Amino acid sequence: MSRQRWAVAGGLGTLLLVALLALVVWQLNRLDEAPPPAVPVADLATQRERGAYLARAGNCAGCHTVAGGVPYAGGRGIETPFGTVFAPNLTPHATTGLGDWSSEDFWRALHNGRGRDGRLLTPAFPYPNFSRVTRADADALFAYLQGLAPVDQPRRPHELRFPYDSQAALAVWRALYFRPAVHAEDPRQDAEWNRGVYLVEGLGHCSACHAPRNALGASGEQLGGGLMPMRDWYAPALDAAHEAGVAGWPRAQVVELLRTGRTELASASGPMAEVVRGSTQHLSDADLGAMALYLQRLPQQPVPVAAASSKAPPVNVRGERLYAKHCADCHGEAGEGVPGAYPALAGNRALLLDPPANPVRIVLGGGFAPATAGNPRPYGMPPFAAVLADDEVADLLSYTRNAWGNSAPPVTPLEVHRLRDRALR
Template identity: 45%
Template sequence: MTKHTLLALAATTALIGGWLVFPGPFAQAQIGDFARQERGRRLAAAGDCVACHTADGGKPFAGDRPIETPFGTIYSANITPDPETGIGAWTEEQFYRAMHEGIAADGHRLYPAFPYPWFTKVSRADVDDIRAYLRTVEPVRAPTRANEFTWPLNHRIAMAGWNELFFTPGEFQPDKRQSAEWNRGAYLVEGLGHCGACHTPKNMFGSAKTDQMYQGGEIQNWYAPSLAGDRRQGLASWDTEDIARFLKTGRNDRTTAYGPMAEVIKDSTSKMSDEDLQAIATYLKSLPATARQGSEAPDQDVVRAGQAIYADQCSACHQSGGVGVKGLFPSLKGDAVVQSHQPLSVLRIILNGGHAASMPESPNPLSMPSFGWKLTDGQIASVATYVRNAWGNKAGAVSSDEVRDLRKSVESAASAY
């Protein structure tokens, strides 16, 4: 019997037994149930695990990505199946406890930058499938860096008090009054998708304000807009197809994704099934409108100055009527991000520019150029105020102080790395 015949016989025997062990670095990845691991892969995508657990230029899931918080910088953990520096030695129970309670295998408490307050809603079966998938990725030896927190937050025991005040563990419970599609959407949005982690404002302790769920929140010098049913600042003017298309491709006829949301779409929602995206859209469209204070009319001298800057610097792409060019340049007319009560993202885009989400369905990788080098703080404030109040838009005026503060904050964050 030849060597090749022996190898073929061994492989056949392994397959008949229902498992296969890959040689080399994948030796730990015993494939017992491909369907289970494929479910886990899709669930890990829904949770956007790779984004936070992969450093720029690093191996997938090997951690060490810096995550800025108001309390300091946290470095994401290695979740590859390396037994010493990753989660290769973790049991299913330990992995579930981390997801469900925010407690690591060795018993130390996790910070909520790892969104266990949302992941706690994920079912045990789905958590086990995610672990099954993670055990198939390439193991990477990569110790986790110490977080840069000040006292007393550098002592994880402080999280016991935080959890007591702000965390309620428990898996998602379907609403029997709603459809199966609505419940699937709620499960994804409130659980693995952890949409509220960005799209909900936080209190001084870093906990989501539960009385303002999905009403928009600041994150790393960007503003995640409201997902509620407001006409100007939310999703009231979007239909479910608008939402599903945006999550799949990073754009629709109303807007284009930039900043952190472009990354979420690239790594997460674009990889989800059409059925799950439609379910998410169905759930989001059920969120009620919120009662927000109206904004005062901006100074007309500021608006006129902004209009002149817009005509000179912006109208070539976004058109004089703010409608953009379909499939190329996003419309500013009626855009919820433009009209958000917090102008952070609009200012960030004008200051620093950005890359639009680029997907197979929308492969045009257009970029917004930076104007921070050529426009003063006052000029940026003027053009932002104009855009937020032109073509039927209505939002508060922007001050030069807001632009100055954002410019300093972005420059400070960039110099830290």
């Protein structure tokens, strides 16, 4: 490269660096919009009751409670590709919780992703979704949290790698991917649909799991499915009939799945079982119906066309033998299942997912629907990690994914090996 070209390239690089620094400074120092005025409340007890309901709708305790700890006292570690984020204490303790916060501080955290001191919050806290939450609902949530017993549990510092632990990196991320949102009713849709989008895309933050993410952890609001980082569960697409779309379901079945964790058409397991147990089972019929309506009206992905093959798949003799030994008693000789107890495997969308992370994890670690008020004693599936080797799990799943009319890519021993440790945590 000539000296002149080197000079031009160097000048462009300097301009880009200056622009990047200016962007960081702007993000760190820009003034957030003023919060909307608080809605007058006549009865604090009623507001707090409403806040408790909203906290369930947002499944706040799911992240802000360590296993065996006091609800909302924080401390739970959330693994990300950039390190571990620790959820803070939401109880009203004066020094380690939200005791010194105001309702404006709390709204700013939800809406703008900034802490009380102005620092940028990591998007592991899903403020891109919570930004939609109305001021009235934010105030009700805050009133509920302020009514909890204060717990002295200091915030544990995040363990993020450089440069992801810096405010500068967060500023760049926000400049690229975050704009504060405002919930606005769509006049082209009815009130039930508008309530559904508020719950699904806002407070319920479904896209935090069910949307694909890029290399920097950013996702859109589309619900097209994706592998959950560091958890190795696949959150299936909610807009695709071949994954977890419900456009063709009876509405009552969608509501039943969200309320109890199981129907004759599907059951919840893994992270979704946690959501049903901690959140959706507690919602009103009206809100569950609104969520179902919104999910059913999502524009649908086209069903993929399977590649034609003139050769029949090889007979998986060992997989068939393993199925007869370990699975047929519950799931049936022809994968027909037992209604109300064990799911059918013939035509089972969860079994046919690609990537096959979920069926591999269920075979290794067991499959357990959530215990809910509507299904207090769910049937479960025992783990087979201590019984089956990686190649046996691969053969078993490859057989079931291509028996009884099923058609899906085979599972490899390497895929099973990669997921084994994660499935047993």
